Structures are given as C-alpha cells and as structure tokens.
Amino acid sequence: MIASSSSSSAKAPDFTIRVPATSANIGPGFDVVGLSLSLYLTLTVHFEDPVSSSGPSSAQLSSGITLLYEGEGANEVPLDPYKNLTTRVALYVLRCHDIPSFPLGVSIRVHNEIPFGRGLGSSGAAVIAGVLLADALGALALPRARMLDFALMVERHPDNVAAALVGGFVGSYLRELDYAATQAASVPLAEVLPEYPPDAGPDWGRYPPVPPFGIGHWVQFTVSPAIKAVAIIPRFELSTAKARGVLPELYSRKDLVFNLQRLAVLTLALSQTPPDPELIYEAMKDRVHQPYRKTLIPGLPEVTSSITPETHPGLLGICLSGAGPTILALATGGFERIAEDARKIFSEKNIEVDWKLLDIVTDGSSVQYTV
Numbered sequence: 197m198i199a200s201s202s203s204s205s206a207k208a209p210d211f212t213i214r215v216p217a218t219s220a221n222i223g224p225g226f227d228v229v230g231l232s233l234s235l236y237l238t239l240t241v242h243f244e245d246p247v248s249s250s251g252p253s254s255a256q257l258s259s260g261i262t263l264l265y266e267g268e269g270a271n272e273v274p275l276d277p278y279k280n281l282t283t284r285v286a287l288y289v290l291r292c293h294d295i296p297s298f299p300l301g302v303s304i305r306v307h308n309e310i311p312f313g314r315g316l317g318s319s320g321a322a323v324i325a326g327v328l329l330a331d332a333l334g335a336l337a338l339p340r341a342r343m344l345d346f347a348l349m350v351e352r353h354p355d356n357v358a359a360a361l362v363g364g365f366v367g368s369y370l371r372e373l374d375y376a377a378t379q380a381a382s383v384p385l386a387e388v389l390p391e392y393p394p395d396a397g398p399d400w401g402r403y404p405p406v407p408p409f410g411i412g413h414w415v416q417f418t419v420s421p422a423i424k425a426v427a428i429i430p431r432f433e434l435s436t437a438k439a440r441g442v443l444p445e446l447y448s449r450k451d452l453v454f455n456l457q458r459l460a461v462l463t464l465a466l467s468q469t470p471p472d473p474e475l476i477y478e479a480m481k482d483r484v485h486q487p488y489r490k491t492l493i494p495g496l497p498e499v500t501s502s503i504t505p506e507t508h509p510g511l512l513g514i515c516l517s518g519a520g521p522t523i524l525a526l527a528t529g530g531f532e533r534i535a536e537d538a539r540k541i542f543s544e545k546n547i548e549v550d551w552k553l554l555d556i557v558t559d560g561s562s563v564q565y566t567v
C-alpha cells in the first residue's frame with residue numbers, strides 16, 4: 197500500500213473500514229467489559245488517480261487527505277485531518293512507524309451512526325478506525341494486540357476499544373507495567389495526539405511516544421443469541437471526562453465485593469439460553485459508577501429501579517451505557533414498552549430521548565478491500 201506521497205504510479209485499491217458502537221461496563225464491569233452493538237462508524241477510503249494527485253487541492257497540499265463526513269456528529273466534527281480524532285490517531289500510528297505524513301491523494305468519506313458523547317463508544321470507535329486506517333495506509337500488518345496498544349495510548353481504558361476491535365461481549369484488563377513502561381504509557385494525551393501544525397519545523401513528528409508492548413489483554417465471552425439491546429439515548433451529550441470526574445478515588449470493600457460478585461455471575465449468565473432474567477437483573481447492578489453519575493443524568497436511578505423483569509416481561513437487565521447518558525436494557529422481548537416507559541420517566545425530568553433496538557454483534561472491526 198502507499199505509505200508516502202512520492203512517485204508511485206500504481207493506484208492502490210480502495211478500502212472500507214467498519215467499526216461497531218460499544219456499550220461499556222454493563223453495570224458492574226466498570227472499565228472491564230464491553231458489548232459491541234449494531235451501529236457503525238464507516239470510513240470509505242479512496243485513492244485518487246496518480247495523475248490527478250499531482251495537482252492536489254490546498255487541503256491536500258497540507259495533509260494529503262481530504263475528509264468528507266456525514267451522519268452523527270457531522271455538525272461538530274473537525275474536517276481538518278490534523279484536528280479530527282480518527283486522522284490524528286492514524287497519523288500518530290504512522291509516525292510511530294517512521295512514516296511522517298499521509299500519502300497524497302487520499303479521500304475518506306466517513307459515515308457515522310454512533311452518536312457523540314452518549315455512552316455508545318463513539319470516541320473508542322473513532323480511535324480504532326484511526327489505528328486501522330494507519331495500518332492499511334502504511335501496510336503495517338499490525339497484530340490485533342498491537343493495535344490495542346496504540347488505541348490504549350489514546351483511550352486509556354480498555355473496555356470500549358477492546359470490544360470495538362474484536363467484537364462481542366469482551367472482558368479486558370491492562371497489564372501491570374514496569375516503571376519505564378508505565379511512564380511510556382502515561383505520557384500526556386497532548387503528546388500522543390498533538391494538534392499538528394501543517395507548517396511545523398523539521399523535528400515535528402520525529403519522536404512520537406511509542407506504546408509499550410502488550411498493554412491490554414482481552415477475552416470474548418459467549419452471549420445468548422436471544423439477547424437484544426435497547427439503547428435509550430437522551431438528547432444531550434455527556435463527555436466521558438466529565439462523567440469520570442464525579443467518581444471517587446477510593447471504594448469500600450463492601451461496594452467492591454458487591455460489584456465483583458455480580459460481574460462474575462454476569463459473564464456466564466449472559467451466555468445461557470434461555471437467559472435467566474432474575475439472575476441477570478441483579479447481576480447488572482452496580483455500586484462503583486452509576487450511583488455517582490446520577491447527579492449528571494436526572495432520571496437514571498428511577499429508570500434502572502422501576503423497569504424490572506416483573507414489571508416488563510422480556511427485560512433481563514438495565515444499566516447505564518458506558519459513561520452515559522444512554523441507558524442500556526438487555527431484553528428478549530417487550531422492547532417498545534421498556535423504551536417508552538423509560539421515555540416517560542425521562543420526560544418527567546424534561547429530558548427528551550430517542551431509542552434504538554440493536555443487535556449484539558460478534559464480528560468486531562473490519563477492513564475490506566475493493567477489487
């Protein structure tokens with residue numbers, strides 16, 4: 197594949213990157229588990245004819261890439277490749293492999309179905325798309341574990357990115373790193389993803405912070421095919437940074453054990469067919485993040501406590517999706533009633549919601565070439 201703007205005359209094949217949305221935590225698994233869902237971030241990457249790329253537009257002159265974007269976030273996402281999260285991540289990964297810039301004459305059409313800042317893993321998907329983009333543009337042939345290392349230098353918690361990369365119901369941990377590796381993995385985000393000035397000096401991009409090897413590890417659990425996901429999505433954004441800012445540094449042993457007990461049960465309970473609502477409802481309760489985030493999401497405790505398997509047949513369990521504000525209900529039926537009753541509770545708090553019935557997808561991210 198093309199890795200620099202030089203004189204290659206063969207046109208590289210176009211390709212499409214597809215990354216699923218994810219719901220992290222699933223109640224007790226804060227920063228540990230994620231589920232991939234059937235909403236997608238799709239990048240269609242097209243290489244201009246080599247003849248036409250000899251006369252690029254001014255945007256191409258500075259970056260080599262033209263970015264077109266439609267769908268969720270279109271009115272707020274930066275189209276400058278040096279500011280856009282996906283292309284910044286791609287450039288970071290390329291720089292770590294001694295490729296200082298994008299190839300010339302590349303256009304990327306982005307179609308995004310994942311709403312921003314709602315707890316459905318939009319940033320994790322953008323980061324994984326960036327890693328896959330660099331891998332393809334630079335012909336890097338990175339193993340998936342190495343891709344995760346790069347994603348973790350940006351996203352820092354593994355639940356969304358691991359599930360977006362490999363797909364399904366995924367459990368992950370960060371390896372305990374030695375001092376040097378900890379320092380390497382803890383560089384400020386601004387150094388990993390500087391807002392590259394196109395006219396930067398000769399040293400620009402020469403010393404990117406390369407991730408240590410094997411930061412993140414994952415396993416894929418089985419999920420019963422009977423289970424669907426109802427995403428109840430409030431019409432406001434809540435940044436993950438803000439939703440992490442309200443969490444305490446320390447927890448009581450009682451709350452820790454409460455979550456560990458439930459997470460252990462949940463990982464197997466979701467695989468059983470038919471799924472057991474009584475077991476799953478209890479196993480999706482949490483004392484580590486949801487109680488603290490209720491101040492940012494009016495209606496959260498009411499929705500999770502008043503929609504139960506007894507009141508709503510078909511419901512299995514209900515929790516905050518990621519950092520919120522979306523509510524995730526896992527269910528085998530009764531989808532509309534679950535969503536509409538959640539809508540009523542939110543509307544009493546003056547919050548409008550949209551809802552979507554989603555599949556749990558097992559495929560993870562993909563790159564497909566056009567032949």
Ligand SMILES: Nc1ncnc2c1ncn2[C@@H]1O[C@H](COP(=O)(O)OP(=O)(O)OP(=O)(O)O)[C@@H](O)[C@H]1O
Pocket residue numbers: 218220237269273280281282308311312313314315316317318319320322356434435436437517518519520
């Ligand atoms: N497709 C995208 N392209 C560029 N930037 C994106 C894209 N998707 C998300 N982002 C950036 O990520 C931000 C949202 O990230 P944030 O971590 O706050 O929420 P989230 O990932 O949607 O939710 P959660 O992490 O709780 O699942 C957006 O405001 C935007 O800056």
Ligand SMILES: N[C@@H](CCO)C(=O)O
Pocket residue numbers: 220221226227228353355356436439440485518519
């Ligand atoms: N585990 C993360 C997911 C959101 O990125 C959190 O809840 O903050």
